[in-house]
Amino acid sequence: MTNEEVFEVFLEYMRAGNLAKRTISTRLSILTQLSRHQDVPLVEVKAFHLRREIGRDDLKPASKATMRNVFMAFYTFLCEEGVITENPARRLPIVKVPPHRPRPYTQEQIDKLLSSGAYRRTRSMILLAAYQGLRAAEVAAVHSDDIDLHAGTIKIFGKGGRTDYLPLHPVIRELAASMGPGYWFPARGGRDGHIRGNSVSDLLTDARNRAGITDHRLTGHSLRHTFGTELVRGGANIRAVQELMRHSSLSTTQRYTEVLDDDRRQALDVLPGREIPATSGRVSHQQQADQ
Structure with a gap:
């Protein structure tokens, strides 16, 4: 099947699942880029193609995770439909995404x-x-x-x-x-x-x-x-x-x-202040011990 034919059946599947237009558009865009970057039809993609695409240096961790999710959804669908016999996305590693911290304005x-x-x-x-x-x-x-x-x-x-x-x-x-x-x-x-x-x-x-x-x-x-x-x-x-x-x-x-x-x-302000000693005090301590 050509990319266009695969997109047609996957599009019907996503619409039947009532996915948002923006989600559908994002998925199709990611899959289009995969085929173009790796120079291979989508039905012929192997696990190493997917790993190479996700491993691009220009992608942030969150984007890598999103991409992996799209590949999992797409190739699981193709397997269940009998379009392909092996799911290449099953061999993808879990993408580690650093904990997200809010960045609020004051x-x-x-x-x-x-x-x-x-x-x-x-x-x-x-x-x-x-x-x-x-x-x-x-x-x-x-x-x-x-x-x-x-x-x-x-x-x-x-x-x-x-x-x-x-x-x-x-x-x-x-x-x-x-x-x-x-x-x-x-x-x-x-x-x-x-x-x-x-x-x-x-x-x-x-x-x-x-x-x-x-x-x-x-x-x-x-x-x-x-x-x-x-x-x-x-x-x-x-x-x-x-x-x-x-x-x-x-x-x-x-x-x-x-x-x-x-x-x-x-929270740090609750700690008491302290003067920083100029010397170690070792000499005076020793003199007191010798007395």
Whole structure:
């Protein structure tokens, strides 16, 4: 079977499983790159092709893990369908991914983001991420119909195709009252719909740079980390935080309960101070012993 023929049956399988369009697109993209990089049709791929693809130096651990999951799903499907007789992905090693630590903005940094020349549109994006925990793609798709001011809720079309109705934070309620009908961030250039999630990420990065924040580990997604971190730090119930952040696993939410850098510095402050001795004191100690 050609790559196109394999894609057609795998696409039907994924749609039948009600996978999100973004998940389907990501899987097909990874498989297309595999065939192109390794210069081999997908049905002829061997385990060493997969290991070589995952082992590329330009990939981060999380990307390697995602890639491995896609290969496992795809080649398990081909085996079960009888397209191939041996699953090459079964011989892939487990990808070790370092523990993920949240990278939140401080409240002072968020003040800088909002007051350093960002346009109203960008300021609205910052607030949605920091006060509702929205991801970039979710921010991009906010529509006036998603906001129910009477019920005090916001409808979010989230990761994995799930839809959630969550309470509005008072800051976002106030923001919503000032927004017009339709998409909050409509596409430009005569296109229908809303802007892309990548455009939101780019605008948030521009706001960070304009604010003079030099820590490049802080991204647009870090505003979502701020949301989760502040909830936990404020004493919110961890299950409630899970629901608000829409994590499928509580273990993901529990990452936000880890001790933060500021908390660790404050913990060190409880230790008593001490003068550093200029000498070892060995001579005087010996003299006292000889007396």
